[in-house]
Amino acid sequence: MSKSKGARITITLECSCRNSYNNKRSxxxxxxxxxxxxxxxxxxxxxxxxxxxxxxxxxxxEIK
Structure with missing residues (x-):
């Protein structure tokens, strides 16, 4: 039998500057x-x- 995954999950964090057009880099x-x-x-x-x-x-x- 396999163990349960538990309470810890993997999440993805996304930058809030994605809508900004003043980016200095690419x-x-x-x-x-x-x-x-x-x-x-x-x-x-x-x-x-x-x-x-x-x-x-x-x-x-955090995003999905």
């Missing part, structure tokens, strides 16, 4: 992948991380 969408505990944080996560597309720290929001 246009596009940058994404991080991470994990979260479904029981501790049932809501969507927002984390400030570095975006290499716009060359600064931006808010990354």
């Amino acid at each position: 246009p596009g969408i940058f994404r991080y992948s991470s994990t979260k505990n479904r029981r501790n944080t049932p809501n969507r996560i927002e984390i400030k991380k570095f975006c290499p597309k716009c060359n600064r720290h931006e808010t990354f929001k």
Whole structure:
């Protein structure tokens, strides 16, 4: 029998600067992948991380 997956799931974080046209570098969408505990944080996560597309720290929001 296989074990259950548990409470930890893999999520994708997407930069909020994707709609901005003032990008200093090449246009596009940058994404991080991470994990979260479904029981501790049932809501969507927002984390400030570095975006290499716009060359600064931006808010990354959880997508599906």
